[in-house]
Structure formats: structure tokens, C-alpha cells
Amino acid sequence: MAKCTPEKLDEMLKFIEHDLNLINRTFEIMSSKEELKLSKDIKYLLLDNIAEKIRFAFYNVNNKEDILYQYLYKNNGAAEKSDLPDSFDNITGETIAFDVFIDFTENFLALKKNERDLLLNNTEYDWFV
Numbered sequence: 148m149a150k151c152t153p154e155k156l157d158e159m160l161k162f163i164e165h166d167l168n169l170i171n172r173t174f175e176i177m178s179s180k181e182e183l184k185l186s187k188d189i190k191y192l193l194l195d196n197i198a199e200k201i202r203f204a205f206y207n208v209n210n211k212e213d214i215l216y217q218y219l220y221k222n223n224g225a226a227e228k229s230d231l232p233d234s235f236d237n238i239t240g241e242t243i244a245f246d247v248f249i250d251f252t253e254n255f256l257a258l259k260k261n262e263r264d265l266l267l268n269n270t271e272y273d274w275f276v
């Protein structure tokens with residue numbers, strides 16, 4: 148997968164921050180401090196070619212494979228987004244969770260475990276390979 152230009156990546160990072168802010172304002176899932184930390188992590192993971200894909204996902208807590216809504220951002224600048232509802236009140240019988248998933252690049256995964264850990268220690272949150 149071809150990596151996008153720095154300009155396009157910068158533009159995508161602005162969209163990601165906007166989308167994360169919109170999600171957080173709508174559903175109040177984290178504090179503004181946590182949102183800022185998450186934005187910084189995402190920027191680092193993309194700029195340092197650690198993340199190939201970043202996904203914001205709303206899913207059924209009893210079945211992680213049951214993705215209700217997802218925003219997907221790729222390090223080549225592509226993005227795929229579902230239209231989020233104003234609330235999840237209309238989805239009955241399901242407990243909904245929000246999470247951020249990282250799909251790592253092949254180059255990152257090819258590193259030795261201690262090298263991967265060293266790079267991931269530069270993030271605010273714990274990301275699991």
C-alpha cells in the first residue's frame with residue numbers, strides 16, 4: 148500500500164481529529180484531555196509509519212465482530228465512514244461499546260518485539276500488537 152504525501156496525511160489527520168471530536172461531542176465517551184491524548188497517539192502512529200489503518204468502531208459488546216458503525220482511516224489517505232446516528236437509542240437489546248483499533252504496518256510488525264515496544268512506549272495509551 149502506497150503511503151500518502153505529507154500534505155495529504157496532514158489533511159487526513161485534521162479529518163480524524165474533527166471526526167473524533169464530533170463522535171465525542173455526540174456521545175460524550177471521553178474527557179477532552181483523553182481526546183487530546185488519543186489524537187496525539189493517532190498522529191504519532193500514522194506519521195511514524197506504525198499504523199496502516201486506524202478504526203473508530205461502535206460494536207456490540209457481546210460480539211466484537213458485530214460492528215454497528217465504523218470510521219476507517221488508512222495511511223495512504225483513504226477514509227471510509229459510516230453515518231452515525233444522533234443516538235443509539237433506536238438499537239434495542241444491544242450494549243454498545245466504542246473502541247479504537249490499530250492495524251499495524253508490515254514494517255512495524257517485522258521489527259523485534261523490544262523494538263516495537265520501544266516505539267509504542269512513546270504513546271499515551273497502550274496499543275496491543
